Amino acid sequence: ADFAHQPFNKWHKTHLPSNAAFDSADRFTVMHQMIRQGLGVGLLPHYLGDDDADLLALFTLPEEANKELWMLTHPDLRNVARIRKLMEFVRKKITLKKHLLTS
Numbered sequence: 102a103d104f105a106h107q108p109f110n111k112w113h114k115t116h117l118p119s120n121a122a123f124d125s126a127d128r129f130t131v132m133h134q135m136i137r138q139g140l141g142v143g144l145l146p147h148y149l150g151d152d153d154a155d156l157l158a159l160f161t162l163p164e165e166a167n168k169e170l171w172m173l174t175h176p177d178l179r180n181v182a183r184i185r186k187l188m189e190f191v192r193k194k195i196t197l198k199k200h201l202l203t204s
Contacts, residue, residue, distance in 0.1 A: 116160060133153070146201070148202065
């Protein structure tokens, strides 16, 4: 897949020198630990960075970095009561914590 036009790659090109060493992680928790170990700067969601007193927010993410969140279920289970209750529970919890998921 071509990730060159993704918001995070655009951010790196805008905020880091062209000769800066670059590494990536496939999980935010890994990136969080890399930053905590002093390996450089990186992009973290608020729910990981805001509560870490050892980290300092340097930048605000662009609006296009915010993504939609989708919940999916198998079509055969979509109308099962316990699945609908679970999906509604998750939706309410995420709505309450929305400020931690957006920049």
